[in-house]
Amino acid sequence: MSELTLERGLAAFRAEVDGPVAAFFSSCVHCGICAQACPFYLETGDAKYTPILKLEPLRRVWENDFTLWGKIKGMIGLQQKVTDAMLAEWEELLYDSCSMCGRCSMVCPVGNDLALMIRKSREGMVQAGHAPEGLIAASVRAIQTGSPMGLQWKTLAVQIQHVETSSGLKVPVDQPGADYLVLLSSMEIINFPEYLEAITKIFDHAGVTWTLSTECFEATNAGIQIGNKDIAAQLVERVVAAAEALKVPKVISPECGHAFTAIRWEGPNLIGRPYPFKVFHIIEVLDELRASGRIKTEGMETDRLSMHDPCNLARKSGVIQQQRNLMNLVAENFVELKEHGKFQWCCGAGGGVSSNERAEPLKMAAFKRKKAQIEEVNPERMVTMCATCRTQLEEGLEEFNMEIPVVGLTEMIAEHLVEKN
Amino acid sequence: MSLLDQIPVVVETGSAVPEGDPQSHGNADPVLHEVRHALSRLIATGETTKIDLKAMPFGPGDLERLLSVLGTGEVQASIDALGPTRVQETAIPGVWLVDYLNSEANRLALHLEIATVPEILCPQPQDLDDAIAALDARLNPGRSDPPLAS
Amino acid sequence: MAARNPTDKTLGESLRERGVSRRGFLKFCAATASMMALPPSMAPAIAAALEKAKRPSVIWLSFQECTGCTESLTRSHAPTLEDLILDVISLDYHHTLQAAAGDAAEHAREQAMAANPGEYLVIVDGSIPGPDSNPGYSTVAGHSNYAMLMETVENAAAVIAVGTCATFGGLPGANPNPTGAMSVMDLVKDKPVINVSGCPPIPMVITGVIAHYLTFGRLPELDAYNRPMAFFGQSIHDRCYRRPFYDKGLFAKTFDDEGARLGWCLYELGCKGPTTYNACATMRWNDGTSWPVEAGHPCLGCSEPRFWDAGGFYNTVSVPTSASGVDVLAAGAAGAVVGGAVAALAKKQTKTAVAHRQPVTVEELEAKL
């Protein structure tokens, strides 16, 4: 059987070099501003977590193989080679200490999209056999069982039953021709089953036709997190097959950040063709229903609420105003974190960090940035719309003994629906 | 030839020479300040100063401005040695203009001298040494050996 | 110009003999100080030194030159200070000025050399075809310039190179230098060489250098090009009366615009004053009447090496001497060609890279667990 080697890794790095990568590396002046945008550097103070430094393997491949100067350097023996040992050292930098939150991409003075290059670098790392064990395991489970957590339909079926019992509503499954195919994430199914009940209620309230698919219920994409387009493409194909089988025009990605960017932005490119359907995040759908007057709410939350924008949703997908519209619908004492929207700070758990057990200490260190932000406005509860962020906020706040509950925005909307007569 | 074309020449027709307010280039003022310092040294210690106006980077109008500021005083003197030398007191006591000319009235040097009396007006020490002898020679044109100067 | 014994009398004596009084001598010294760019307070010291100075013998050699330097020296109105100085030196041989011709003239030169070994001054104007050039380019009395120079300087006290041809090669040495012209200091290595550059040099500077030699009996302080610091120590720009306009950013753009009429700085018209070291700005020309910048023309930089090859006279100092927009375009075109070739190679590499990329299978991943 073939195996993952340095040569395959270098080939994968090479395959990732394109115009933007060349422009970015040509432009870097080593100003170090990207470090000021990275929670992993800021909260550890360790300069090795400077974002541009994490990209050194990709930079070397670019310089050595794609520039005239690099070739001249090669002739006089000045090339800096990428070695297996180097990649082993960089594994921590490219996985454990980066949530691909993209904040560095927003502040780089010369305009380098560093997060994009981290994503590209991971392609090489996987092929060279230098991906973290936790992410490899999740990827294998996702391919083999359909869920990165090894969750199966029968578990979901139990949850569906619970939801139907408690809400008295039917959860539609495999309904061809529905408006929306709803995807879920394993984490929601296990940790936040209230999400399924909430959308069941809201869609019933708004008169939206929707369905789950027994073929594919999982929205998350371990291939994106580990950084391998072969695995990622297989997972996307499952969603596309399910949506095409049920002939739905729209697919809803759940309260999960990376699942949305995976299916919304990377998916079509992974499979090499446009979708025959449109993809939305649940928050986009809810705001559209609100705007068209199909969601009627009553009562307001009166306690002081603040909100965490998931990186993948806000900065990396442009969903920023929608969640604010929804907050204003049901909360009268909503206070923004100081830096929010496209300049929000990552919770520290994204980009596969939360699936990478050994990164736990770094994950908690990075959270301190969020914690400081929360302390600044001192809310009574936090609202968010990503299961990974929510878990991280809950664990983090508990770790620092802060009594601030975290709620999902969708559930909060569901709680304020006007009761049907 | 193409380089010649690059020489910027603009032919104007019928334009008058601009109003000729003679320009001063501001180079007189530093010299006037130097004169002021020299005057205070003269008053305090008796030290005299000579300023070589020919060595100054004067533009058109600068010398005129300098001289008009200094003005014309009461004393004028002329020395006839190796062509004329004209000494003119300025309106500032102690500041003299000494103009060294050759026999064809071309200027050899032009000095401002800050002194009670310009050096060139004073008899030269060696000439003073010979003065009595010279006078005696005129008193006794017949005598060949000069008397002792006692 | 018959050979006298030049070392008999001191300068003071010979001036006194000509009826110059002590007051007149003081005046002479004041003017000499001014000429030597020394402060007026130096006049008494100059007087004391000149009293005792001996009249030196001078041999003036003219090689590949235009006689402009000699013209410069002799076109001053008589009797000037320069004349006085020249009269008190013993100019024993001058190609252009001497009345003698042929063997008699050459004899005068040889006699002066024999009478004052190690003491006579040699003044040279004009450049010299080098030892490797065809000697026929310039000869005097059948001697090549090179041979005559080397023979004459052999027992000289010092050599004064007058004019840019003698100091730096000048016009004969300009590209492509057909005669292989060289300067005096290129050829004379074992004698002191004083360079009085300029095309032509300011006459007072020529005599000033001689006066300095007479006054102090030694060579003046020289700059890196062996030019007397007293006259070449400051640039035209530093002593220019138009300098305030440079500092204020007021420039004439053409020869007859408002700025030109108002006497603004000529930098943009190609003035080489910033890179040129000479005394024009203070000593001026034509008995102190004016000088090029005052007349409204930029300095050509004639007292600097290779000034003929330093780009156009009307090009700003900062402009390169040869490159033009066409050259940049040519380089750009070459860049586009090379760039295209490199790019094509890169494109091929990318395709190869993508082709070489091997898909990852779940089995491969599992093997890592």
Next chain:
Amino acid sequence: MSGSMEFLLWTKGPMFNIAIAIFAIGLLVRIAEIFVLGRKKNFAEARAGEWGPGFRTMLTRTVADPGTFQRAPFNVVVGWVWHIGFLIALLLFLPHIALIESLTGLSWPALPNPVISLVTSVTLVALIATLVHRMTHPVKKRISTVEDYVVWAVVFAVVLTGWLAYYRLVNPYPLVLGMHILSAEIMLILLPFTKLTHIFTTFIARWYNGAAFGRKGVQS
């Protein structure tokens, strides 16, 4: 015979031609390398166009976002000061404009020389500050390479010699002017092969960044 004037003429003549040729060829190679690599077709449905946001980011990245400014004020301000100072001295000093005009035929009004000299002095101080920062700040120290220090030295040499030449602090003047021109030529030669390329490629990089975020509906 080789003195300061010969040196100056060498920098203004043959060396200038060599420098400008290497610069032009090297830079075009660099830019061709970027554009030929290009981007793959993007199949994901865009929220907005790429051109508008791309061009906007090309400009807006010049100014740091408020948060970054608060966290790294020294880095941002000093970087700004010396970049602007360098550009003013480069583009608005009369001798430089004359040079550009001789090469391109384009010219514009210059700033008065005392303004340029003041700006240059400030630039020098700011450049020294960037060096101290690079050698002391843990991040900058960690990510700095030999190239960073070489490029700093060259840029500093260009500004310093220009400043020395303006004040005519080195004698003879042709020597310091020649050193200024030579250091500028070294900078031109190094430009396509070092991070100095960012002078040109940063606008390409910013456009790619703005376009990538812009099509997802975020003005980066």
